[in-house]
Amino acid sequence: MTGRERNRRITDLGTLKALAHPLRMQLYRGLTVARVATASHLADQVGEAVSLVSYHLRKLAEHGLIEEAEPQSADGRERWWRLSSDGVSIRDEDFRDAPEKAAAHTAASRLFAEDRMDMYRRWLDERAHWGAEWNRSAESSESILRLTPDELAELNAEMLALLRRYEERGRAADAAEAAGAGEGSEASRGRETVSVYTYSFPFRV
Template sequence: MKAKGSRPITDVGTLKALAHPLRMKLYRALCVADKATASHLADQVDEAVSLVSYHLRKLAEHGLIEQAAPQSADGRERWWQPSSEGVSIRDRDFRDAPEKAAAHLAATRLFHDQRTDLYRRYLDERPTWSAEWNAAAADSESLLRLTAPELRALQDELLALIRRYDQQGRSAEAAGDTEGREHVALHVYGFPFRV
């Protein structure tokens, strides 16, 4: 059964398991689908089912995904689901050794590169989306003057707001309100910089 909340990743082995380019794509696709088979996911990532199955097993070995209850009468199908509502990876858990810091940096770069690719895909496909969706799609930059605790508080407030909207949307969808609903990616970065 899927655990509530995000699962903290604090060890390098699990971080490296997730930070494989194909595994991260599979994990993200599984989070969107909620439950899927290797065949469903292979179609989405354009890879062989055997390769996808291998990488799903690796994610499961690290507790990132788990087997889900069968969704069809075909007993040969193995269904998977994320083992939690997401993952959280904190810099503080990887600062105590250079190899841990390097693994964290490499993983973070991969995650950001994949997010950028997702946004670029939206930009390329923008003409296929309705005017309403294009008007709703957010792209903004704010340059603030904050302390580290203020940035942390801002992040906490944004995450609470995001969770509220996610719960609202999922509840409405569970009640049958699917009209006009699409998957939405929201990427929020807050970081210090010097000029």
């Protein structure tokens, strides 16, 4: 296994297209949550055949998006997978030098946005089952600001830094639980997987 990157920047068209696939995005998210999993585990989550899931996992691995993980059981027939980095970033500047690359980046961005909106719609459909605390804590808002490009970049950097602090807190709690603190520990009590989406872009009316 290779060393783990903090945040991999995708700059080539092949890797972008490998990730911009509906099922592969589900599998990538599933590995983000599970940290390590087999094709069988992920197939149960996405409701697809193990053979199909295995094929798409291999495609993700071919482009270095995931990698084999240490076995988590004594069954040597099982192949375990994990993300090869803690996340990925995709920037417009890396795909604007050719029409094909720009079109692929736009198509991928639309697919990612639709996938995230599907996740949010699922929350809207299911929020009655989550209870008062989670409904009170969840947020949906829009802010209209007057900014320069530099100020927008500064705002984004500050928001990402804040998110990373909370991400590290969650990882520390998971590590404490794995080390034996148990479900009843203060760090792990009431903790769930949470999605946070932010979009920042200029517009004119």
